Amino acid sequence: MKSWKLAGILAAVAAIGVAGCGGAGLSAADAAKAHGPITIWYSNNADEIAWGKQMVAAWNTAHPAEKVTAQEVPAGKSSEEVIGAAITAGTEPCLIFNTSPAAVPQFQKQAGLVPLDDFPGATAYIQQRSGSLATQYKSPDGKFYQLPWKSNPVQIFYNKKVFAKAGLSATSPKLATYADFLAAAQKIVSSGAAKYAILPAPSSEFYQSWFDFYPLFAAASGGQQLVENGKAQFSSETGLKVAEFWRSLYAQNLAGKETYQGDAFADGKAGMAIVGPWAIKVYQNKVDWGVVPVPTPTGMPVNAIHTFSDAKNVAMYASCKNRATAWDVLKFATSKDQDGKWLSQTGQMPLRPDLARLYPQYFVANPLYTGFADAASRTVEVPNVANSVTIWQTFRDAYSKSVIFGTAAVKSTLDGAAQKVDSLATSA
Amino acid sequence: MTTAIAGRRLRLLGQQPIGAAFVAPYAIFLAVVFAYPLVFAVYMSFHRYFFTAPGAIVDRPFVGLANYWTVLTDPAVARSFGNIAVFLVINVPLTVGLSLVLASALNAAIRFRTFLRVSYYVPYITASVAVVGVWMFLFNSGGLVNQLLGPLAPSPSWLINSSLAMPTIAIFVTWKQLGYFILLYLAALQNVPNELYEAADVDGAGRTRKFWSVTVPGVRPATTLVFILAMITGANLFTEPYLLTGGGGPDGASTSPVFLMYQKGIEQGQPDVASAIGVLLVIGVLIVSLASRRVLERGQ
Numbered sequence: 001m002k003s004w005k006l007a008g009i010l011a012a013v014a015a016i017g018v019a020g021c022g023g024a025g026l027s028a029a030d031a032a033k034a035h036g037p038i039t040i041w042y043s044n045n046a047d048e049i050a051w052g053k054q055m056v057a058a059w060n061t062a063h064p065a066e067k068v069t070a071q072e073v074p075a076g077k078s079s080e081e082v083i084g085a086a087i088t089a090g091t092e093p094c095l096i097f098n099t100s101p102a103a104v105p106q107f108q109k110q111a112g113l114v115p116l117d118d119f120p121g122a123t124a125y126i127q128q129r130s131g132s133l134a135t136q137y138k139s140p141d142g143k144f145y146q147l148p149w150k151s152n153p154v155q156i157f158y159n160k161k162v163f164a165k166a167g168l169s170a171t172s173p174k175l176a177t178y179a180d181f182l183a184a185a186q187k188i189v190s191s192g193a194a195k196y197a198i199l200p201a202p203s204s205e206f207y208q209s210w211f212d213f214y215p216l217f218a219a220a221s222g223g224q225q226l227v228e229n230g231k232a233q234f235s236s237e238t239g240l241k242v243a244e245f246w247r248s249l250y251a252q253n254l255a256g257k258e259t260y261q262g263d264a265f266a267d268g269k270a271g272m273a274i275v276g277p278w279a280i281k282v283y284q285n286k287v288d289w290g291v292v293p294v295p296t297p298t299g300m301p302v303n304a305i306h307t308f309s310d311a312k313n314v315a316m317y318a319s320c321k322n323r324a325t326a327w328d329v330l331k332f333a334t335s336k337d338q339d340g341k342w343l344s345q346t347g348q349m350p351l352r353p354d355l356a357r358l359y360p361q362y363f364v365a366n367p368l369y370t371g372f373a374d375a376a377s378r379t380v381e382v383p384n385v386a387n388s389v390t391i392w393q394t395f396r397d398a399y400s401k402s403v404i405f406g407t408a409a410v411k412s413t414l415d416g417a418a419q420k421v422d423s424l425a426t427s428a
Numbered sequence: 429m430t431t432a433i434a435g436r437r438l439r440l441l442g443q444q445p446i447g448a449a450f451v452a453p454y455a456i457f458l459a460v461v462f463a464y465p466l467v468f469a470v471y472m473s474f475h476r477y478f479f480t481a482p483g484a485i486v487d488r489p490f491v492g493l494a495n496y497w498t499v500l501t502d503p504a505v506a507r508s509f510g511n512i513a514v515f516l517v518i519n520v521p522l523t524v525g526l527s528l529v530l531a532s533a534l535n536a537a538i539r540f541r542t543f544l545r546v547s548y549y550v551p552y553i554t555a556s557v558a559v560v561g562v563w564m565f566l567f568n569s570g571g572l573v574n575q576l577l578g579p580l581a582p583s584p585s586w587l588i589n590s591s592l593a594m595p596t597i598a599i600f601v602t603w604k605q606l607g608y609f610i611l612l613y614l615a616a617l618q619n620v621p622n623e624l625y626e627a628a629d630v631d632g633a634g635r636t637r638k639f640w641s642v643t644v645p646g647v648r649p650a651t652t653l654v655f656i657l658a659m660i661t662g663a664n665l666f667t668e669p670y671l672l673t674g675g676g677g678p679d680g681a682s683t684s685p686v687f688l689m690y691q692k693g694i695e696q697g698q699p700d701v702a703s704a705i706g707v708l709l710v711i712g713v714l715i716v717s718l719a720s721r722r723v724l725e726r727g728q
Contacts, residue, residue: 081694090482106697111484195570202588203674206695257588258568259674261561318481390696397504397680405679407590 032118036322037067038329039093043079043312044072047281047346052097054341055333066325073098080106087112087317094320095330097149099313101137101381102207104146105388107315108139114316115143119327129334131353136225136381137313145315147330148351150342152276152310153375154215156295160288162271165193175272175292176299178245185254188271197254199270202404206392210382211274213399215294215308216242218380223306227383227391230426232418234395235411241297243410247403257404276310277347277372291371302374309379311351349376387424394420466710473703495704505705508676508683509712511594515684516662518598523658524651527606531613532643545614549607556604556667563600563672587673590681597668597682605661609654616650617643652724656717663713666690685709 042052049072056070073096076082080103086092087110099107107113116122123144127134130148137148160170166187174180185197200212213234214226221238233239249255256270265273266286273279274294283289293305314334320326332338339350340359347369349355355373356363363370382388398417402410442448471477473495475488499505534545551559566572567586574581582589586596620643628638644651665684669676676683685705693702 084479084694084697087481088479109697110479111481111486201674202677204677204680205675257678258585259564261564318484387696390698393691393696400677401679405588405590405677407679 028114028118031321031323033324034322035066035325035328037069038095038320038322038326039069039071040095040097040329041071041073041093042097044075045278045346048097051342051345054345055338058338059329059332063325063328066322066328068329083107084110084112087319090319092317092319094322094326095314095316095333097312097314097333099146099315101146101311101313101384102388102392104139104313104315105384105386107317108145109386112318113145114318114320114323115145116147116316116327116330117143119324122327125331130351133351133353133377133379137384139384140386146313147315147334148311149313149334150311150346150348150350151376151379152278152348153307153372153379154211154274154276154294154310155307155371155375156292157265157273157275157279157283157287157289158292159194159265159268159271160290162188162193162268163290166191166271170290173290173292175295178241178295178297180299181295182245182248182254185249185271186252189252189254194268194271196256196264196270198249198272198274199256199260199264200274201259202255202257202400203259204396204400206389206396209392209396209399210308210310212246213242213395213403214380214382215274216245216296218306218308219294219296219300221306222304223378223380225380225383226395227385227421227425230385230422232395232421232425234421235414235418238297239414240411243399243403243414245295245297247406247410250404251406277349277369280347280368291368293371293375304378305375306378306380307375309351309376309381311379311381313351349373351376353377383425385425387427391421391424394424469703469706472700473707475700477700477703478697479699491700495700496708498701499704499708504680504683505685505688507680508685508688511680511682512663512665512684514594515598515601515665516659518595519602519662520655520658522598522602523605523609524654526602527609527654528613528644528647528651530606531610531617532639534610535614535617545610548610551604552607554604557671559604560600560668560671567596584678588678590678593673593678593682597665597672598662600672601662601665601668605658609658612650612654612657613647616647620646648724652721655720655724659716659720660713663709663716 056068059068073079074082139145164170188197201208224233264270398413402408402413476491477488569585586592624642666686669682673682676687689702689705693699
């Protein structure tokens with residue numbers, strides 16, 4: 001991308017925003033009471049589209065005067081970039097069923113989100129639906145700008161054939177502690193069962209740490225976020241243990257430093273992967289897999305292990321004119337009935353406590369998902385703080401340097417990053 | 429009165445007003461796509477600016493050189509400019525040299541000339557996204573290049589080696605864009621009079637002597653163009669580090685200024701800081717282009 005092109009994009013986005021100034025023509029108070037047709041976007045994943053279509057059809061049948069028009073999030077490098085540009089242009093829909101919690105602070109700064117607390121009973125609805133998990137999704141001003149919708153609690157998938165070839169137990173492998181995990185990884189690679197024990201993407205995108213460092217940090221720390229009370233937590237003794245563990249894997253070439261084109265786990269290049277329940281359908285008939293929780297420094301009871309949520313939420317966007325309808329659709333789409341349909345169609349976990357009790361028939365019929373349902377109650381979200389993406393990029397750069405490529409000491413590098421993050425988290 | 433109006437119109441539109449009509453579409457295109465973004469980028473770089481929803485009332489104060497200070501004191505930005513210097517030092521001379529030599533060869537009566545011309549041009553018109561996969565296959569640790577090199581293969585491998593990542597990207601870009609620059613040289617070679625080669629033959633000049641004494645001076649204006657174009661496109665490097673080295677890796681060794689602009693402006697919501705990087709890049713490219721033009725056109 002040429003710099004003038006990028007400058008063009010930046011300026012065009014700004015120009016569209018300027019052109020759209022004052023175009024809404026409806027006060028927020030009036031919009032909150034307005035009913036009528038609305039538009040929604042959802043993810044382009046086939047299962048999610050199928051769920052979205054049936055949800056919209058059910059709503060439209062019952063509410064012909066408040067028709068919902070749905071489409072996939074337009075293609076782009078990422079949904080967040082597309083949504084950010086749409087907010088600036090004032091072309092975003094009323095609801096997006098694919099809002100990344102990491103992007104919420106930025107969208108909020110853009111004045112692109114509607115605080116859901118504005119609707120009568122909304123706060124109670126969110127807290128009742130998601131229980132204590134909802135707290136993580138509250139913005140620093142105490143309001144909900146997103147409805148916690150669904151999670152994909154990540155765990156360790158392992159390839160049973162690779163484990164058997166390496167002389168490891170394929171039914172109950174010892175992977176609970178860092179020492180166990182390292183020993184298993186060494187056997188996998190030294191036996192030639194797979195080129196790598198595990199291959200999380202080693203690239204520098206800000207979100208890649210959600211699938212290597214962060215789940216293990218959440219587990220080791222008993223559920224801490226990367227930043228809490230305006231202070232970085234990753235340079236603590238616990239954070240350093242997690243980082244040193246990963247550094248050992250990279251230093252011994254048990255984890256790959258090169259980007260792999262394709263799915264290393266499905267291709268048998270890596271014996272393990274860190275993924276959520278969405279992967280069950282993907283690996284069905286491709287890999288004979290098993291699943292265990294992420295390791296912790298010295299082991300923990302399974303029912304005490306936290307992990308990263310990999311959640312996507314629903315947010316209401318500022319250009320929405322018929323917000324009363326949008327709120328009604330939001331409640332309809334996240335009702336117990338629709339959540340059950342979501343679960344059965346996608347295998348992803350609605351952000352509700354005690355899923356196994358709520359949907360017993362599903363988990364009896366699909367026992368592979370039971371462990372993920374249990375883990376869903378102990379998920380850790382990305383911190384809802386200002387400069388969220390910059391904070392993650394700062395951490396990723398330090399992690400990449402000291403852990404993946406091992407060109408600097410872990411402690412001093414993470415300490416330096418923590419100082420920058422402290423300043424970023426409080427600067428807004 | 430009528431004469432005065434006609435005179436004013438003549439001054440405004442020139443002697444051939446129809447000419448202004450022909451030029452207008454491109455002039456408007458330039459104004460909208462080049463001039464406006466550039467001016468707006470400069471404006472953003474002097475303000476605390478971020479994108480907002482239409483109608484949102486936010487304070488965007490003038491901050492003077494604060495964004496430039498942020499950029500100039502950021503080690504990642506300094507490193508990205510250093511990386512791009514490495515890239516240009518390798519890419520530009522290689523591009524100029526190889527494209528001139530290959531254009532000269534393709535201009536001669538050789539077998540499969542059309543096939544070879546097409547072969548060199550195909551990578552240029554193929555999207556980087558499509559060919560990056562092939563290069564990753566060639567240059568990863570278990571790739572074809574390392575298998576051929578055997579014990580001489582570098583460790584860490586090419587794309588994850590801090591010293592080799594940027595040179596590998598420079599070679600990739602040279603290969604990819606060679607077809608376009610060969611085309612420019614081929615066009616220039618058509619303007620070198622045949623009499624000069626015949627005179628050189630009479631003087632007993634060999635093939636190498638004719639190349640240095642007739643071809644090289646004969647295509648000097650094209651060389652200036654190729655040099656400057658290669659430098660401008662090289663300074664705007666983005667796609668290759670984004671795709672080939674996993675986002676400017678390893679550890680920032682292949683990060684380019686434009687890649688940082690993308691990270692800060694689009695991903696992190698800091699278009700003001702991204703614009704400051706962009707303005708510095710534009711100034712840097714202008715200075716180097718003007719200096720190289722002076723050097724290359726000296727004595728003409």
